[in-house]
Structures are given as C-alpha cells and as structure tokens.
Amino acid sequence: MEAGSCEASRQSGSRPSGSRVLLIRLRPLVLIAVLLILWQIAASRQSVHVLPSTFETFDGLIDLAQHGLLLKYAVASLFRVTWGFTAAAVLAIPLGLIIGWYRRAELAFNPLIQILRPISPLAWIPIAILWFGVGDGAAVFLIFISCFFPLLLTAMNSVQNVPAVYINAGRNFGLSQATLIYRVLYPAVMPQLITGLRITLGLAWLVVVAAEMIAVNSGLGFLIIDARNAGNRYDLVVAGMVVIGVIGLLLDLGMRSLAGVKSLRWGTSED
C-alpha cells in the first residue's frame, strides 16, 4: 500500500505544469520549422541550382498528389513492407524462440545464421529478380530477407535473457514444455521482441526504397529514381524523400504504441 501511494505522489510531483508541457510538445515542431527556414535560405542563395527550395518541393508534393501518384506509390511501398515484414515475423519469431530454447539447436544453427546475416539485403537483388522477375514478388522477398535474420537473432537472444527464476517458477507449477513456452517464455520475451520488431520495421522501410529503385516499377523508391532519370526533377526527388521520412515516423509511432500495452510492456516499467 505504502509503495502505491509513494509512486503516485512522485509521478504527480514531478509532472510539469500545463503551459510547460505545451512548450515541451512544441519544441520538436519549432526545430523542424527552423530547419525548413535554413533550407529555404540556403536554396535561395545558391548560384548553381543543386537544391530544390522548400516551395519547389511543396509544389512537387502537390503535383504528385494531383496525379494520384503519391497515394499509389506510398501504398505500393507499404504493401511490400507489410507482406515481407509480416512473413518474416511469422516465421522468424517462433523459429528463433525454439532455437533459443534448445541450447543444442542454437549451437547447430548459429554459424549458419552468422554467415547469412551480414549479407546486405541489397546483394540479394539480382537473385530476387531472377527468381521473382521485376515486380512485387522480388521486392517482398527482399524485405523478407532483410527482416528475417534480425528477427531470428532477436528472438534467439531474448530467450537467453529470460531470467531463470521465471522458467523455474513455471516448471515448479507443473507446466508441460509446450505450456511453459506459451505461458512463461513468450510473455517473458515480449518486451525484447517488441523492441526488435520496431527496429526491424525501420530497417524494412529503409530497404524497400533501395529495392524499388531496381527491382520494381512503382513505389516511393521508384518515384525517386524515376524523377531523376526522366528529367532531373529534383523537386520530386526531395518530395519523395519527405514522404518516406514522414511514413517512417508514423510506422515507428505505431510500433511504439504497441509497446505501451501494459501486459506486454512490463519490461520497461520494471524498476
């Protein structure tokens, strides 16, 4: 009881007043505004045109939106990331948990994983095109490859980091191997898995842009390379970059909100 009230008073005691909160919330927006102003100043003072101005970029965004390309390409990229990432998570996480759980499996698999892992997903592009042709299949495959190994390793490592007390407590209450994995191991690794998923989703979003520059004819990566090749439309290049950044931010916020679920995020709230 005593701790409950202490906790509450500590939190409310350190909570800043309303106007201060607003200021803290606004600070990132102020920084973005400053960057935009600096960008505009730099762009207006250049003698050779090597940087599109903020207005040109904004016009480029409007242009893309009016032609329906913005939505179409963003959806195409997100579609590939969603499928590649989901397939990797569905396969890599259970596999990683099982490999991590059985020490002998880990010893057997680890060298193979360590050889495959450092190969950049981009090195798979020729193989991906050979197998799937130029199209969604190749891009989804590349996302899958780029997510699979990081997620597999996250799952394997997270098993090793589970405190032995939880496993022993679970065994003590008479749980079978399967229930032990489901009722103790799985929730125990959840916080680490969520962090791993978040980082890997960011990675997938990086890779999809590169993959689309070569392996497909649509998507935000294709937009950037096409805008350059088709007529040096650098306003569209930068507009594409801005869209990629904003969507990346939204993806990360989405994953963060998953980590806010109380029964999942216990790892971060543990003192």
Add this chain to the structure above:
Amino acid sequence: MPPKPIKLAAQHISMAFTRDGKTTPVLSDINLEVAQGEFLCIVGPSGCGKSTLLSAMAGFLSPTSGEIRIDGQAVTGPDPRRIFVFQERGVFPWLTVEGNIEFGLFNVPRHEREQRIAHYVKMVGLTGFEKAYPAELSGGMKQRLEVARALAVNPDMLLLDEPFGALDSITRLTMRSELLRIWEAEGNTVVFVTHDIEEAVQLADRVAVMSDRPATIQQIVTIDIPHPRDLSSVRYLELRNGIFEQLGLAHKI
C-alpha cells in the same frame, strides 16, 4: 505425543559444479530430516551452498551423489506439491496480482479458482490490488504475492530461498510474523534458507547450521521457545549466541 512422520529426508547429499574443467565441491555429505509440518531454517555463510541444497530439494538440480526423498519418494524434478519461493523477483511481471495467484491453478475448476484467488489475496493483505501489476507494488507486497501464488496450489511444502533478503528491515519484521501466521493457519512443511541468524531463531522449530564450502551440516539447533517469541528472553539470546559462536562470529561490533 507420537513423533511426526518424516516429510523430507536428504541422505548423503554431495554436489560439485564443474566449470572450465575445474570441479568445485559445494555440498559434502549432507544428511537432514524434516518432519511433517515443521519449520526448518538453514543458515550458513553466504555462498556456502544453502540455496543449492534448497534447489536440489525443489528438484531444479540433481545432487552429484546421494538422494532426497519426500514422502518416501525420490525427488527427480520440480513438483507443484512443493513450491519454491524465490526472492521477490520470482513473480511474473506480465501478470496482475490475480493473474499471478491464478498461475498454478490451471487444473482447478473455475468457481473454486476464483474462491482461492480471493482467499489468498486477502490472506496476504493485497485486497484492493487485485488488478495491479508487480511493477506497481512495493518489494514487500511482491514477496507476499509470491507466497500467495505458492500457497494457492495447496503445496505440502514451501521452500523459501532468502525470501526477505531484499526487503528493508521494518518490512522484513512484518513479513516474518505474517509468514508465521500463514504457516500456523496452513500447516505446510517449511524449509527456509537465510543468512540471517536472528531471522532463523525467530522463525524456526529447528535451525540447521551449515559450514563454509564444501558445506556440511555443523549442528542442528532446536528452538524450544513457543510462538510468539520474546526476542529479549534469556533463552532466545542464548540460542542465538550459540549459533553465532558456532559460525565463528563474535556477537560484537
């Protein structure tokens, strides 16, 4: 009064750990009997192997030689009839207070399960915190929760490994009397490992004093003082000082 039946018998238990090709003996020929319903404390210097012995009783570790029998049957693995209570870190942080107590009750019909949860929440004084997660509880509350989770499955034995070691001294005193109250109500056999001699003499029917590694049982002291114990009584001080001397500690600072 007829002697109580033997609940647990450890016979010639020796244990050694091998690491980097080096073998370290931890336990050396431990013989110990615990009677049904008894409260036995094991004290000894830190790192002497008390917890190792308790883990072997729980079935988490197998002795290198010798055998532990509970109710006449050799211990071969963990069993819900004897629950090990870790330091407060043993509660599952992803489950609420209710969820933790419910953890071992998967074979119990729903109605009875709810009754037992309610009963043990009340018994350990966590009423009002049923939906709280361990991170929202104090150390003492987490420890009580772990005891409740253990008691909920009606174990014959509780094996407690320095359960109050991480608590502040005031909470520790309260927890001791709570544990005694629960033990008197439930009648489980309790093996309680501690490095705190005072704690052992306050709680136990008998105190087993272990030596430094490789540990043997040096002496078993019967604490013949009825509860509630007067901690300034001559007999209490006499027994306590006896154990201090046994461990080679002058009771002076």
